[in-house]
Amino acid sequence: MSGKIKEKGMEILFLACALASIAAVAVICLFLFMGGIPAIGEIGAGEFLLGRKWAPQDVPASFGIFPMILGSVYVTGGAILLGVPVGILAAVFLARFCPRPAYRVLGPAVQLMAGIPSIVYGFFGMVVIVPFIREHFRRLGAVNGSSILAASILLGIMILPTVIGVSESALRAVPQSYYEGALALGATHERAVFFAVLPAAKSGILAGVVLGVGRAIGETMAVIMVAGNQPRMPAGLFKGVRTLTANIVMEMGYASGLHREALIATGVVLFVFILLINLCFSLLKRRMD
Amino acid sequence: MKDKFQIEGLDLFYGDFQALKNVELSLGERAITAFIGPSGCGKSTLLKSLNRMNDLVEGCRITGRVLLDGEDVYGDMDVNLLRRRVGMVFQKPNPFPMSVYDNIAYGPRTHGVRSRARLDGIVEKSLRDAAIWEEVKDRLKKPALGLSGGQQQRLCIARALAVEPEVLLMDEPTSALDPISTSKIEDLVLELKKNYTIIIVTHNMQQATRISDETAFFLLGEVVEFGATEDLFSMPKDKRTEDYITGRFG
Amino acid sequence: MRDIHGLPAVNRVSLRQRARSYLRRPLSLLLFLLVGLAALLTAATLLFIIGYILVRGAPHITPSLFELTYNSVNVSLFPAVVTTVMMTLLSLLIAAPLGIFTAIYLVEYARRGNRLVGLVRITSETLSGIPSIVYGLFGMLFFVTALHWGFSLLSGACTLAIMILPLIMRTTEEALKSVPDSFREASFGLGAGRLRTVFKVVLPSAVPGILAGVILAIGRIVGETAALIYTAGTVAQIPGGKDALFLSGRTLAIHMYVLSSEGLHTNEAYATAVVLLVTVLLINTLSAVVARRLTKG
Numbered sequence: 001m002s003g004k005i006k007e008k009g010m011e012i013l014f015l016a017c018a019l020a021s022i023a024a025v026a027v028i029c030l031f032l033f034m035g036g037i038p039a040i041g042e043i044g045a046g047e048f049l050l051g052r053k054w055a056p057q058d059v060p061a062s063f064g065i066f067p068m069i070l071g072s073v074y075v076t077g078g079a080i081l082l083g084v085p086v087g088i089l090a091a092v093f094l095a096r097f098c099p100r101p102a103y104r105v106l107g108p109a110v111q112l113m114a115g116i117p118s119i120v121y122g123f124f125g126m127v128v129i130v131p132f133i134r135e136h137f138r139r140l141g142a143v144n145g146s147s148i149l150a151a152s153i154l155l156g157i158m159i160l161p162t163v164i165g166v167s168e169s170a171l172r173a174v175p176q177s178y179y180e181g182a183l184a185l186g187a188t189h190e191r192a193v194f195f196a197v198l199p200a201a202k203s204g205i206l207a208g209v210v211l212g213v214g215r216a217i218g219e220t221m222a223v224i225m226v227a228g229n230q231p232r233m234p235a236g237l238f239k240g241v242r243t244l245t246a247n248i249v250m251e252m253g254y255a256s257g258l259h260r261e262a263l264i265a266t267g268v269v270l271f272v273f274i275l276l277i278n279l280c281f282s283l284l285k286r287r288m289d
Numbered sequence: 290m291k292d293k294f295q296i297e298g299l300d301l302f303y304g305d306f307q308a309l310k311n312v313e314l315s316l317g318e319r320a321i322t323a324f325i326g327p328s329g330c331g332k333s334t335l336l337k338s339l340n341r342m343n344d345l346v347e348g349c350r351i352t353g354r355v356l357l358d359g360e361d362v363y364g365d366m367d368v369n370l371l372r373r374r375v376g377m378v379f380q381k382p383n384p385f386p387m388s389v390y391d392n393i394a395y396g397p398r399t400h401g402v403r404s405r406a407r408l409d410g411i412v413e414k415s416l417r418d419a420a421i422w423e424e425v426k427d428r429l430k431k432p433a434l435g436l437s438g439g440q441q442q443r444l445c446i447a448r449a450l451a452v453e454p455e456v457l458l459m460d461e462p463t464s465a466l467d468p469i470s471t472s473k474i475e476d477l478v479l480e481l482k483k484n485y486t487i488i489i490v491t492h493n494m495q496q497a498t499r500i501s502d503e504t505a506f507f508l509l510g511e512v513v514e515f516g517a518t519e520d521l522f523s524m525p526k527d528k529r530t531e532d533y534i535t536g537r538f539g
Numbered sequence: 540m541r542d543i544h545g546l547p548a549v550n551r552v553s554l555r556q557r558a559r560s561y562l563r564r565p566l567s568l569l570l571f572l573l574v575g576l577a578a579l580l581t582a583a584t585l586l587f588i589i590g591y592i593l594v595r596g597a598p599h600i601t602p603s604l605f606e607l608t609y610n611s612v613n614v615s616l617f618p619a620v621v622t623t624v625m626m627t628l629l630s631l632l633i634a635a636p637l638g639i640f641t642a643i644y645l646v647e648y649a650r651r652g653n654r655l656v657g658l659v660r661i662t663s664e665t666l667s668g669i670p671s672i673v674y675g676l677f678g679m680l681f682f683v684t685a686l687h688w689g690f691s692l693l694s695g696a697c698t699l700a701i702m703i704l705p706l707i708m709r710t711t712e713e714a715l716k717s718v719p720d721s722f723r724e725a726s727f728g729l730g731a732g733r734l735r736t737v738f739k740v741v742l743p744s745a746v747p748g749i750l751a752g753v754i755l756a757i758g759r760i761v762g763e764t765a766a767l768i769y770t771a772g773t774v775a776q777i778p779g780g781k782d783a784l785f786l787s788g789r790t791l792a793i794h795m796y797v798l799s800s801e802g803l804h805t806n807e808a809y810a811t812a813v814v815l816l817v818t819v820l821l822i823n824t825l826s827a828v829v830a831r832r833l834t835k836g
Contacts (some may be wrong), residue, residue, distance in 0.1 A: 007733060013640065031685070032676065090574075116820075117764070186372040193570075199387065217670075257543075270670070276675070280398065344550055344552070350550065
């Protein structure tokens with residue numbers, strides 16, 4: 001009899017744990033929206049999202065996060081431009097060109113790349129990429145090196161393991177018969193891979209890119225260390241910029257009142273972006289299966 | 290009849306397993322040759338050796354010679370050009386996940402045809418030759434994977450024809466199809482014989498008798514008997530051939 | 540390639556043939572070069588990052604960095620190491636049972652087509668896509684403010700626990716699924732109940748997979764910054780004493796962030812980067828090794 005109670009009890013415990021993860025998402029949504037929505041209401045959604053001026057200390061204060069939205073978009077766009085082509089080509093190499101002994105080194109290396117903490121990437125960007133831009137692009141308008149370009153390069157590197165990982169498994173999932181069919185028509189290995197296998201892996205690779213976008217837009221510490229963080233409209237590739245994530249970390253330490261709520265609301269905007277990106281990712285993944 | 294392929298002293302190993310033993314065959318031009326035999330007898334392996342698709346198999350080693358019009362395909366010949374001359378149709382239809390049009394145009398594009406008008410011409414001719422034009426002419430832009438299994442296989446034949454091969458290798462092309470699709474493909478193969486050399490691997494002995502001019506019977510990696518299809522099926526010289534075609538095998 | 544009967548195998552493509560083929564088809568050559576270049580670039584970037592930090596940082600690792608207490612002269616990272624260990628243990632203590640039990644429910648208890656399974660999967664996918672700064676923001680609002688825990692070990696650990704929950708859940712789920720059904724049937728066949736089957740038969744065979752996931756989670760905790768700044772705070776001393784759970788403390792990654800953003804202690808930041816990098820690389824390697832043992836059986 002006690003055995004039966006124990007069985008039932010443990011089942012309920014397991015169920016409770018499963019429910020806890022659902023509760024976590026619910027509570028996260030609840031607290032973020034509760035903390036941020038009132039501020040958006042007070043500032044006005046249009047003024048908040050499209051306002052071009054962020055000056056929380058001014059009287060009267062301005063809370064426009066449009067510069068930061070643009071900042072996040074530009075930096076992410078730059079990362080995609082740099083990271084995606086290299087990532088996809090590297091995935092093609094790993095899935096279809098790599099000799100087995102080399103794969104034993106390169107496969108784990110890509111995973112290692114994903115494991116490096118973002119603070120270390122940021123530090124690397126700060127001591128290598130930023131000075132490089134400062135010294136070599138001064139004539140093009142680089143001031144101190146912290147810039148959209150620096151952030152794009154760094155994020156481009158950081159999304160590589162994501163893009164490579166997802167693309168590689170998408171390429172490996174393509175039936176071998178497509179490859180053989182192309183070869184039997186007289187295609188070279190390269191043509192067969194690029195014009196028969198790669199198109200078949202299209203949606204999987206796109207899912208990898210979308211996941212990379214999510215990583216780039218949500219990245220915080222590394223971006224803060226190389227982007228300059230000036231809260232103004234983006235002024236050029238070699239000028240500083242502030243992202244949504246940076247806006248939160250830079251000012252949360254001393255903000256209070258409406259300022260603080262506006263920062264939480266910034267988090268809400270970021271959260272909504274991420275949810276939309278996740279939705280795209282799951283849709284693509286479903287299409288892949 | 291002129292010989293298209295001459296196979297001389299061909300041995301093939303997968304690792305330590307010998308899959309083909311000293312194969313000697315001459316395959317006639319513009320004729321249909323059938324390879325028959327129980328599974329694992331080496332008939333598909335030999336077929337894939339003719340256009341070097343076995344190169345993809347790790348640990349596969351070949352000795353001997355395979356002459357195409359007198360030239361050794363394992364000699365100095367460009368592998369990709371060889372496969373262009375010797376097309377292949379697989380056991381399971383394997384159209385690319387693209388439109389019908391792009392499937393057919395894949396081969397010509399691979400070999401440098403860019404002009405839209407020429408591609409249009411090739412696509413129509415190949416589909417007509419493969420007796421599927423009427424069924425797909427209104428859906429050239431639709432995905433090929435939406436076609437039925439039999440249509441997909443004829444599409445794959447059209448795709449192979451589009452690069453103007455001299456030889457068509459067919460690896461059990463009807464084993465995944467229903468009887469009606471099968472008879473359509475058989476009619477097509479008989480029609481294609483006028484212009485192409487065809488070598489077909491089949492499990493189905495009726496199919497071999499219906500369409501082939503010559504038949505080779507394989508057993509355990511050896512060619513047991515090779516001759517005119519009529520003779521081989523009506524008066525087999527070898528006891529093992531007789532056992533197999535009368536169903537008393539094993 | 541070995542010879543057959545003393546004859547050389549003929550089915551290989553010589554280098555000369557390959558070169559001739561590439562010269563005849565410039566597009567194929569170009570694609571080949573691009574692919575190789577991309578792989579080379581990726582590998583070189585990784586090597587450069589790791590090499591640069593190790594080479595520049597290693598000379599700055601001095602005994603004073605490991606003194607027991609932190610002050611602005613020695614800039615010791617020792618307290619941060621201790622805090623990191625505490626933070627890791629605490630987070631795992633919360634997340635591991637939760638994640639493993641959830642996975643057990645999903646794989647061993649839920650019936651096929653159970654709506655809850657789909658819901659849990661969606662939420663876990665959502666959780667794994669949320670950036671760490673959003674977790675940090677939530678932790679600040681919920682644990683720090685609403686529950687009045689303040690900047691503390693506990694607030695930080697709870698935040699991290701939610702963050703690593705999907706990782707542990709997913710790896711455990713995969714590990715449980717890879718246990719053959721015949722094991723379960725054998726156990727049921729001997730009259731064992733579901734609970735006994737799970738704990739005595741299924742879980743032991745899934746241990747390497749679960750462990751690999753937990754180790755990966757440790758890697759994420761050790762490297763995390765954004766989720767901790769506004770939940771655990773940045774106090775540089777070891778949180779100790781009776782109410783240590785409610786004291787602020789900085790992990791190694793936060794320590795490094797503070798050092799490098801202050802700009803006063805670049806050398807120490809280098810050294811901290813080395814320690815952090817080596818730790819995380821070791822953890823990831825360990826996870827890979829454990830996972831490989833799983834696939835070997």
